[in-house]
Amino acid sequence: MKKLVLKRLLQLIPMLIGMSFVSFIIIQSSPGDYFAQMKMNPEISPETIESMKVNFGLDRPILVQYLLWLKNMCKLDFGVSFAYHIPVRTLIKFRLKNTICLAIFSLVISWVIALPLAVFAGYREGTFIDKIFSMLAYLSISLPSFFVALLFVYFISKTNLLPLGGTRSIFEVDASSFALFKDYMEHLLVPGLVLCLVNVGGLFRLMKNNFIETFNTPYVLAAWARGVPRNSVIFKHALRNALNPMFTILGMEIGGILNGAALTEIICGWPGMGSLILEAVLSHDLYLVMGSLVISGFLLIVGNLIGDILIAFFDPRIRIS
């Protein structure tokens, strides 16, 4: 297992270098730069803009700029944001926490809903209740996330059930930490539920199919025939094996944290990495984009690694080989 982890972490390096190099070249090659807005301001002279460019090292050749950036990355210095004038690492730190909270929340809730329902429906395959759940699952799969987000935001705004946008509504200095926590969770619910609604359907279907497939295997039939109690058959024999492929999915979902949530974050006004990257790309804030991309790539690999470790943990066959 240790060898697997080590191998994966080593694979990170060439992947990140390749990805960052391509992104760097693409961003630099697109027309315009961060200073486009400033050029249209009569009060800022071209000389000042030039000196700002030199300040940020943008007057050197592209390859030199990339190598300098790489060198700084090795020291975990992500560079400085043009727009915010502060280190990229600081900006990402602020937003990353929000995105991770959102991702974990929606991950946990969607899995906690989808998996038991899938087992429940799988056990009752072909019945009316199974058909209802399957129909709902199809609905969830076919609706795009931004559409669900928009509908949900509209619904919440009409019914005033939950706060919209931002992470806090309480600004009293003496608010208790419980009240602050409750406030944060209330704000998290809107984007969190949107993501759940979108993901639940796919998970449900996958898990249900896995379960049914496992349930119809000879060894489960044999256990059933031997008189093993029903619950034991379902949970110990069938479910544990049905869960196997789901760990790979889990790994992929952890890796896809940043990307999946971006649109939802933007529509629901949740201040996370998604809106940060979008703004950075649109304004050519070079080092902020690069930093976000690197984090994104890192999380992708680490997520998949976690998935693989989980499989190895649960499946002795893989461990031994």
Next chain:
Amino acid sequence: MCRRHRKINLVFLFLVLFFCVPGRSDATHGGSVVISSSSIPKSFNPVVAKETSTTFITGFIFEGLTATDGITQQVKPNLAISWNIDSTGKIWTFYLRKDVYWNDGIQFTARDVKFTFDRLIFNPDIPTSSRDVLSIDGKPIKVEVVEKFAVRFYLPERFAPFLRLMGQEILPEHKYKQIVDRKAFSFSMGLDSKPEDIVGTGPFMLEDFRPGEWVILKKNKRYWKKDSQGNSLPYIDRIIILTIPDQNLALLKFKKGELDMISLRPQDYLLLMKDKPADVKIFNVGPSLGSEFLVFNQNLDSSIAEYKKQWFRNVKFRWAVSCAIDRQTIIDNIFAGLGHPLYGPVNESVPEFYNNRIRKFHYDLRKAEMYLAEAGFKKGSDGLLYDRDGNQVSFSLITNSNNSQRIEQANLIRTDLEKLGMKVNFLPVDFNSLVTRINSTRDWEAVLLGLTGSVDPHFGKNVWVTSGHLHLWNPGSPSSVYSWEKEIDSIFQQAAMIFEPEKRKQLYDRWQEVFCENQPMIFTATSDVIYAVKDKFGNLKPTVYGGLFHNIEEIYILPIESGSSKARKKIGK
């Protein structure tokens, strides 16, 4: 604070009282204001970061020697009580208030002013556009401390806008000197600061913030302004600024009562009026200072076709286009009727400089056709327009694709010009590409753009003079320059050096007349500035220039009538 004065100077006292805020017997201390900002504040550093998202916040925390009054737009004393100019007009001496303290308790003196100019603005290690605005012909200003509370500026030339420019934020030497010595100032006072890192003299100071979510400002207990009854200002305890990038979401929150004030776009105004909450007041304060305009490329050295250059350089062609644009339809469609037509570079929201006697090309298709005929253009039997050499009048119009209002406007203009037989190929272009084409490659034929405005025309100089870097229609090429452009160059050069307001106005009036006569930029329309506010504030005096908060220190929350069911903050915290 007044007890610290050794001498009681009657003139000083008179000035202090004169500029104090009149007291209100019903003014109560306390309460919070919740507002929204559509852009994320990028920094708290007023020297380095100049975007509106930042200046909106730093405007509450920092102050300058003078201030521009939000209502009259006149320059008034602020941290400086008085000033005088020597006979050459180049040496200005400012006498500073002696009762001002930075929000960390240290006294404000002339050394802070010298520090701000020498070590921050004119420091070559610090990239700031303040340097451009405060340099006259590229030469810096020399600053000298005369006494503890008097500072002298040596200007390279006479410079009339200097007084208004002294609204420049002053920063404290004791707090930032070491950071500047370490060459770290450009990256300081950013979103990673602690509240005690942001030290100013203004009515508010930073209490708490989370980047991209909110900023909370609390009252500066050491603020020097008092009302006429000697009560400390500001009245309000806290300002909570929520970052809500989506304007629709902001309107929703305002309707739900989560925000106290909001600035309305035309479509927001219509939505709000449909189901307006009872306790909301609407202020329409007049046309905004921004402008929208159409420009033709008149540069002889550009890469566009020669015959097109001849069209664009023909003043009657431009008159015809200006007459053919239906400005009222643009206002009705894009600003929902809440706008004003524009005919020149200054609009009526700046009464000090607005010249109403400019030539206005009102909507008149027959006049447009007459001007085209006089310029040798003829409509063919196919209904399309041809010039005197038989070339079909067809050109491309570009604008930035991220502004949906401008795209709509461009389409309306295209339809208008088609009535004259012109064929307009409209293309929305990504903003960055647009800027590259306009500034660097200069390959464009017609462009629809907008600019924000200012009170003093001098600050837009780079658009109007031939050497300016935003002289869009005729950049940098001496062979293309018209004699009227040379007249405008000379007007701007003279007007900057004349102190008498009437003489300056005469010059700028002439500029507007010459400009409008030649229509190098064809102005279209601008929207009105509209605010919606919860009816719980006193002393609210919104204006186009000052916005809602130019007099933030005197705004207060009205006392609640007894028996009101809504819970509010307790008075007199």
